[in-house]
Amino acid sequence: MAFSTNFKVLGTMTTTLLLLTAVKASIAIPSTGTTSLREEAHKKNITIGSGAINPTYLEDPVFAAVLAEQFNSLHPENEMKWSFINPSPGHYNWDPIDRLVDFANEHDMLVKGHGLISSCCNPDFVVNITNPEALRAAMTTHFEAIMHRYEGRIDRWDVVTEALKTMGGGLNANDFSRQLGSGYINEAFRIARAASPRAKLYINENQVEVLPGKRQELQDLVSGLVADGVPIDGVALQMHITEVAPVPGVITDMVRFYKALGLQVEIAEMDVHTLNKTLETQIYGAVIKEALEAGITDISFWGFTDKHAYTWVPGAKPLMFDENYKPKGAFYATHSALEDFVDEC
Numbered sequence: 001m002a003f004s005t006n007f008k009v010l011g012t013m014t015t016t017l018l019l020l021t022a023v024k025a026s027i028a029i030p031s032t033g034t035t036s037l038r039e040e041a042h043k044k045n046i047t048i049g050s051g052a053i054n055p056t057y058l059e060d061p062v063f064a065a066v067l068a069e070q071f072n073s074l075h076p077e078n079e080m081k082w083s084f085i086n087p088s089p090g091h092y093n094w095d096p097i098d099r100l101v102d103f104a105n106e107h108d109m110l111v112k113g114h115g116l117i118s119s120c121c122n123p124d125f126v127v128n129i130t131n132p133e134a135l136r137a138a139m140t141t142h143f144e145a146i147m148h149r150y151e152g153r154i155d156r157w158d159v160v161t162e163a164l165k166t167m168g169g170g171l172n173a174n175d176f177s178r179q180l181g182s183g184y185i186n187e188a189f190r191i192a193r194a195a196s197p198r199a200k201l202y203i204n205e206n207q208v209e210v211l212p213g214k215r216q217e218l219q220d221l222v223s224g225l226v227a228d229g230v231p232i233d234g235v236a237l238q239m240h241i242t243e244v245a246p247v248p249g250v251i252t253d254m255v256r257f258y259k260a261l262g263l264q265v266e267i268a269e270m271d272v273h274t275l276n277k278t279l280e281t282q283i284y285g286a287v288i289k290e291a292l293e294a295g296i297t298d299i300s301f302w303g304f305t306d307k308h309a310y311t312w313v314p315g316a317k318p319l320m321f322d323e324n325y326k327p328k329g330a331f332y333a334t335h336s337a338l339e340d341f342v343d344e345c
Helices: 002-026 037-043 055-059 062-068 095-106 130-150 185-196 214-227 249-261 278-296 329-340
Strands: 047-050 110-118 156-161 200-205 235-239 240-241 264-273 298-301
Touching: 037 047, 037 062, 037 278, 037 329, 047 062, 047 110, 055 095, 095 110, 095 235, 110 130, 110 185, 130 185, 185 200, 185 214, 200 214, 200 264, 214 249, 235 249, 249 264, 249 278, 264 278, 278 298, 278 329
Parallel strands: 047 298, 110 156, 156 200, 200 235, 235 264, 240 264, 264 298
Antiparallel strands: none
């Protein structure tokens, strides 16, 4: 059975690579001069993805070709957040996510669901709910509609995103905590598990790799969820880095902590914001190297081309490919980290 399964996976990957080679030959894609990230990731059973994928970007054939060539996973930017996908009761804007899921299926890619519960982007009909039971019912209806539609096609979900204040100091006050208290996180995961029993469920958080106090807050929050029997599978580290890389060992320590709780850790939205190109390259290489050695097998970036990048550092170019899809030092540092990684498990 193991031989048959491995043969099937190998055959699927080979077919995908042949199709991507044909696509690349028909579209002018700048050469990297080396293998793709997804080829190197496949050798090590690593998921390598790009988030922040707006479906309209796929209309650019070069964007679509590079995305499919380099990555084996994708997820949306905002298109799955509540006000975007479900702006009014009973009305769902499925087309953007359908386009992403269809693209992923065509190119043998995974899809991650992002944004079921977020402190931003909630429609008026949710914001105006004043009864806790009515809010629970709305959450259940919303989760079931989305998760049932993509059952078997989206394998993992950010159930709650940015539950903590950006710089730490407690929970974000949002439309859910105001009605349900801190228990809204617990309830969100239980509703998600009931809606999709087989999917992996993550809590998604930012800045914990650079803020020790917030890192402890997240550990305390997640430890409490596990102790209460909440069906959480892992922690998604956003990893939006500004100027300074995480202190060496911090990623490893976080992985060890959550692994001891029986949880997985992924990097979910990595980018690097600096005007120093050499520093950008060094940070990409150091973070990916440590993440792989720590046991992280699911790594996604917040986009891949500076053509569609967002930055809070004026002039920064935070992604691995430039505006013309040419690979940068950050690409080669990431590629080398994947190529050099030896899984000793």
